[in-house]
Amino acid sequence: MSDVLDRIAAYKREEVAARKAAASQDAVEARANEASAPRGFRAALAQRFAETGRPALIAEIKKASPSKGLIRPDFDPPLLAQAYERGGASCLSVLTDGPSFQGDDAYLGAARAAVALPCLRKEFLVDAWQVAESRALGADCILIIMDMVDDALAAELLAEATRWGMDALIETHDADEMARAAKLVQGRDDAMIGVNNRSLRTFEVDLATTEQLAALSPTGALLVAESGLFTPQDVARVAEAGARALLVGESLMRQADVEAATRALLA
Numbered sequence: 001m002s003d004v005l006d007r008i009a010a011y012k013r014e015e016v017a018a019r020k021a022a023a024s025q026d027a028v029e030a031r032a033n034e035a036s037a038p039r040g041f042r043a044a045l046a047q048r049f050a051e052t053g054r055p056a057l058i059a060e061i062k063k064a065s066p067s068k069g070l071i072r073p074d075f076d077p078p079l080l081a082q083a084y085e086r087g088g089a090s091c092l093s094v095l096t097d098g099p100s101f102q103g104d105d106a107y108l109g110a111a112r113a114a115v116a117l118p119c120l121r122k123e124f125l126v127d128a129w130q131v132a133e134s135r136a137l138g139a140d141c142i143l144i145i146m147d148m149v150d151d152a153l154a155a156e157l158l159a160e161a162t163r164w165g166m167d168a169l170i171e172t173h174d175a176d177e178m179a180r181a182a183k184l185v186q187g188r189d190d191a192m193i194g195v196n197n198r199s200l201r202t203f204e205v206d207l208a209t210t211e212q213l214a215a216l217s218p219t220g221a222l223l224v225a226e227s228g229l230f231t232p233q234d235v236a237r238v239a240e241a242g243a244r245a246l247l248v249g250e251s252l253m254r255q256a257d258v259e260a261a262t263r264a265l266l267a
């Protein structure tokens with residue numbers, strides 16, 4: 001009865017409850033107020049797309065995943081961040097979830113401090129408290145997974161992100177979630193909507209997901225194609241569908257020379 005996403009949601013709620021018991025909203029806000037100012041995440045992607053006419057890259061720092069196990073044994077977030085930056089990435093995504101992705105909160109700050117790129121905290125948000133926490137950790141952008149939140153929580157997360165000067169990547173995987181995302185961003189001109197080609201419940205990957213949902217994406221939203229992108233042909237395919245940015249992890253994390261692989265993917 002319980003699939004991967006349900007299991008993650010269950011342990012994340014416990015994790016957040018424990019963290020909230022240890023640090024009040026005021027305490028976490030005090031840390032957020034001292035964090036280095038947000039770097040414009042969506043703006044960096046939009047600018048790169050405007051300059052090149054090709055999708056901009058959000059490169060992901062990801063050690064392991066529930067579907068692939070250990071992806072990169074020699075894992076050094078600052079060095080990986082610099083390789084991505086030199087290779088032409090416009091933004092970074094850093095996994096902070098420990099149990100499923102072998103991530104860590106500290107990786108976000110360490111990667112961000114090593115580069116000038118805006119950084120997404122790749123985390124499962126189940127409580128608005130985590131938004132100020134993300135800012136305290138240095139995040140420039142948060143992730144809102146529509147499959148994990150109801151409309152009220154999604155709106156709360158988005159409003160909190162805006163209040164802290166961060167962008168939000170709103171992740172969808174089917175037409176219903178895209179419709180909910182479109183409603184959520186109605187009236188805003190700063191929307192960023194992701195289409196995850198991988199199901200977080202079955203791990204099945206299909207680039208046709210981007211093609212199908214792109215047509216349903218609200219006009220004005222910056223469309224991000226996520227997961228399962230391995231070749232320049234894959235990139236061309238989602239670009240053709242309307243993606244203005246890409247979120248790529250595994251295919252780059254598996255390469256010995258991350259800088260060269262990043263450059264080759266974007267070539």
Ligand SMILES: O=P(O)(O)OC[C@@H](O)[C@@H](O)c1c[nH]c2ccccc12
Pocket residue numbers: 060062122145171196226227228229247248249250251
């Ligand atoms: O490693 P890939 O297939 O290139 O995928 C990267 C990214 O899209 C994926 O890690 C991801 C997309 N949405 C998520 C939500 C939670 C955790 C992970 C993800």
